[in-house]
Amino acid sequence: MTTLKDLTRVLLLTCLLPTGVMCKKDSVFVYSRLGGDTLLPCAGLVSNPDCSLVSWTFFKGGQVRFTEEVSRGKVRMDSDKSSRLSVTSNCSLTLRDLRVDDAGSYVCLQDGKSVTDVYLSLLTITSQSTITDLQPGGNLALNCVLFTYYDAGSCRSYSSVFNLSWAAADGTTLQPEDSRYELIGRSRCNITLVTNLQREDNSRKWRCQVTTEGNIRAVFLDFTSSFLFQDAPTAPTAPTPSTDVTCPVHLPISRIMLCVALPIMVIIVGVFTKRGDRRRVKTSAAGIELQEVNC
Structure with a gap:
C-alpha cells in the first residue's frame, strides 16, 4: 500500500515537468x-x-x-x-x-x-557581515536563499515560474553591471549581494524579492543596514607642538599664589622645627648636669 x-x-x-502533460x-x-x-x-x-x-x-x-x-x-x-x-x-x-x-x-x-x-517556498536573508562592518567603508554581504517546494536552495532547471533578485527599497532591481554591487554565487534560488557601504546607506533597506510570470512580485524580504558608527574610526592624532617661542605663557592667578606661598610655608615650618630641636637639646643637657651634682 x-x-x-x-x-x-x-x-x-511529473505534472511540473515541461512534457506537455496537462x-x-x-x-x-x-x-x-x-x-x-x-x-x-x-x-x-x-x-x-x-x-x-x-x-x-x-x-x-x-x-x-x-x-x-x-x-x-x-x-x-x-x-x-x-x-x-x-x-x-x-x-x-x-x-x-x-x-x-x-x-x-x-x-x-x-x-x-x-x-x-x-x-x-520560503524566502530567507542571512548576513555574513559582523555588526562592526556596518559603517561607512565597511563591506556588507547578504545571502538570499529561496527554500523551494522541491529542492531547497538549488532549484532544478524546470523551476521557471519565478525569479529571485536583489532590489532597492522601491523594488528596482539592482543591476550586476553596476560597479558598486557584486552578485556572487548566483543561481535561481541562491544569490549573494556584496557592496561597500557609504555614508548614505545608514538605515537603508536592501530587498530580496521573488517575482513570478508577468513580473508580479510574490514576496520580498528587507534587511536594514543600521550603522553602529556614523564614521569610520580613525587613529587619534597627537597635537602639533607650537613653535612660536615669543608668546608668553599665562598662568591663572591662583596657581601663581600657590607657587609663591608654598615655599614660604616650607621655610616657616623649617624655622619653627629647628627652634624646637634646639630647646629640646638644652633641656636634655641641663638634666644631665643636675644628675651629676646629686651623685
Whole structure:
C-alpha cells in the first residue's frame, strides 16, 4: 500500500515537468517568508464543502515519502506541525511560524481524491557581515536563499515560474553591471549581494524579492543596514607642538599664589622645627648636669 502511494506522488510531481502533460486539478504556488504565516488554499472544492471529507498530505522535496497532516478535516496530533496548523472554514490550511522544513508540496484531497496541489517556498536573508562592518567603508554581504517546494536552495532547471533578485527599497532591481554591487554565487534560488557601504546607506533597506510570470512580485524580504558608527574610526592624532617661542605663557592667578606661598610655608615650618630641636637639646643637657651634682 505504501509503495502504491509513493508511486502516486511521483506521478503527480511529473505534472511540473515541461512534457506537455496537462494536470486537470489545480496547482497553486505559494511564496512566504521564514518565520511568517501563510494560507494554503484548497481551491478545487465546491462552495460550502464538507471538511470531514477533506485531508491534507505533505511531501518534502528530495524524499520519496509523504505524511498526512490533516485527516477528516482535523489536524493530526502526531504531526510535527500540529501546534502550528489549523483548518479554515473552507477547508484550507493555515500554517504559522514558518520553518525551513515546511517548504514542500501540500495536497488537498476530498474523499481520497486529489483536488489541489500547493507548492510552498520560503524566502530567507542571512548576513555574513559582523555588526562592526556596518559603517561607512565597511563591506556588507547578504545571502538570499529561496527554500523551494522541491529542492531547497538549488532549484532544478524546470523551476521557471519565478525569479529571485536583489532590489532597492522601491523594488528596482539592482543591476550586476553596476560597479558598486557584486552578485556572487548566483543561481535561481541562491544569490549573494556584496557592496561597500557609504555614508548614505545608514538605515537603508536592501530587498530580496521573488517575482513570478508577468513580473508580479510574490514576496520580498528587507534587511536594514543600521550603522553602529556614523564614521569610520580613525587613529587619534597627537597635537602639533607650537613653535612660536615669543608668546608668553599665562598662568591663572591662583596657581601663581600657590607657587609663591608654598615655599614660604616650607621655610616657616623649617624655622619653627629647628627652634624646637634646639630647646629640646638644652633641656636634655641641663638634666644631665643636675644628675651629676646629686651623685
